[in-house]
Amino acid sequence: MKNISFNIDGRICSATKGENLIEAAKQNGIFIPTLCHFKHLNPLGSCRVCIVNLNGHAIAGCSVFVEEGMQIEVNTPELLDTRKAILEMMFVEGNHFCPSCEKSGDCQMQNLAYETGIRYTRFPHLFVDRIVDARPERIVVNQNRCIKCKRCFEEVETNDGYKVFNFSNKGNKTIVSIDYEQEAKLSETQAEYAMKICPTGSILVKGKTFSKPFGDRIFDQVSEGKAIAFDKINKKGRKMRIATTSLAGCFGCHMSLLDIDLGILDVIELVEFNKSPLTDIKKFTQHCDIGLVEGGCCNTDNIEVLRTFRENCDVLISVGECAIWGGVPAIRNTIPVEDCLREAYLESLTSEENETVIPYHEDIPKILNKVYPNHEIVKIDYHIPGCPPNANHIWNVVKNILFEEEFSVVYPEFKYD
Numbered sequence: 067m068k069n070i071s072f073n074i075d076g077r078i079c080s081a082t083k084g085e086n087l088i089e090a091a092k093q094n095g096i097f098i099p100t101l102c103h104f105k106h107l108n109p110l111g112s113c114r115v116c117i118v119n120l121n122g123h124a125i126a127g128c129s130v131f132v133e134e135g136m137q138i139e140v141n142t143p144e145l146l147d148t149r150k151a152i153l154e155m156m157f158v159e160g161n162h163f164c165p166s167c168e169k170s171g172d173c174q175m176q177n178l179a180y181e182t183g184i185r186y187t188r189f190p191h192l193f194v195d196r197i198v199d200a201r202p203e204r205i206v207v208n209q210n211r212c213i214k215c216k217r218c219f220e221e222v223e224t225n226d227g228y229k230v231f232n233f234s235n236k237g238n239k240t241i242v243s244i245d246y247e248q249e250a251k252l253s254e255t256q257a258e259y260a261m262k263i264c265p266t267g268s269i270l271v272k273g274k275t276f277s278k279p280f281g282d283r284i285f286d287q288v289s290e291g292k293a294i295a296f297d298k299i300n301k302k303g304r305k306m307r308i309a310t311t312s313l314a315g316c317f318g319c320h321m322s323l324l325d326i327d328l329g330i331l332d333v334i335e336l337v338e339f340n341k342s343p344l345t346d347i348k349k350f351t352q353h354c355d356i357g358l359v360e361g362g363c364c365n366t367d368n369i370e371v372l373r374t375f376r377e378n379c380d381v382l383i384s385v386g387e388c389a390i391w392g393g394v395p396a397i398r399n400t401i402p403v404e405d406c407l408r409e410a411y412l413e414s415l416t417s418e419e420n421e422t423v424i425p426y427h428e429d430i431p432k433i434l435n436k437v438y439p440n441h442e443i444v445k446i447d448y449h450i451p452g453c454p455p456n457a458n459h460i461w462n463v464v465k466n467i468l469f470e471e472e473f474s475v476v477y478p479e480f481k482y483d
């Protein structure tokens with residue numbers, strides 16, 4: 067029975083005294099984001115994504131039990147930014163290569179990144195190298211994706227009531243430890259439950275994939291894609307000049323650029339391409355209004371090209387995950403560069419037998435110690451996330467910059483799978 071009233075962001079809410087704030091807010095139509103909270107686990111309080119102000123003090127919302135007259139703030143600009151920063155820290159503290167992750171589209175952490183509008187992280191990625199533990203009987207635990215939310219500790223147990231997961235080590239070295247003996251007693255259904263309740267792709271069941279293909283998963287929403295109407299004359303009164311390049315990327319973003327099909331005919335009425343793989347113009351012949359850069363920097367040539375783009379473009383945009391933080395090529399950042407070269411040239415399946423020479427020549431661009439995001443090399447004006455971002459999204463950003471319009475991003479347009 068609802069017997070108290072309290073206030074969230076100026077709205078009067080009602081609930082039963084002592085109810086968990088996350089649940090009480092939900093009943094009043096207010097969403098407080100969280101990754102660790104479960105209705106019956108009261109409170110876990112480990113992820114801190116649900117940060118709120120209670121009577122003026124910041125606190126994890128899931129650890130609050132509502133009382134008469136409480137004054138709660140959930141969505142102040144400071145709280146929204148703090149929540150976003152907490153999520154960004156989770157992303158950089160582990161390895162989250164969404165485009166190659168089995169859970170992409172079904173992942174709560176990824177979904178919150180969409181919801182909070184994370185386009186790039188303000189913190190450097192750590193590129194940790196933690197174990198991907200395939201020793202258990204039924205499951206695989208990828209420690210690089212674990213956010214230490216404790217859900218698996220609390221929720222997963224055998225029929226005899228024994229826990230399967232715990233923490234080992236401390237501080238930054240904390241990992242989820244697995245009791246292999248107990249894990250082997252889990253039924254298929256219990257193992258699948260562990261995979262389901264993990265808010266990231268850290269727990270996977272061997273031989274099982276997620277039931278739906280990418281695009282149809284829980285957090286995938288169909289984006290119709292808005293028509294791109296380049297129907298105005300820009301302030302410069304001439305065709306705008308665009309340059310594009312692909313650094314350490316797969317050309318997927320360029321493929322996506324062309325995905326507007328016949329819309330490209332409208333685009334070329336108003337813009338002209340200068341240096342770009344689309345025109346095969348190798349060097350800038352004129353200063354450009356916009357530079358679109360796909361891919362990050364993995365070698366000295368990438369850095370040189372990126373600097374040339376910065377010098378020759380008024381507005382420089384990183385397009386796609388590889389440009390924004392390294393993306394899939396940055397998987398190598400978890401491995402010493404010498405090991406990467408040895409694997410690529412001497413020990414791969416296609417290496418010549420007894421090969422001992424790693425190619426070296428002054429004309430070959432030097433490989434960098436790691437793959438760098440573009441904003442660590444030059445100033446980047448905008449980031450367009452996605453892997454690849456969809457074509458409508460890219461061209462809408464370009465259009466809005468060219469015509470100096472307000473632009474807001476619809477979150478289903480961020481796609482990493």
Ligand code: SF4
Nearest residue numbers: 162164167173266267
């Ligand atoms: S989809 Fe996978 S890689 Fe991406 S945030 Fe979730 S767990 Fe991390």
Ligand code: SF4
Nearest residue numbers: 212213215216218264
């Ligand atoms: S393995 Fe998953 S459920 Fe367990 S603590 Fe890590 S993120 Fe949470």
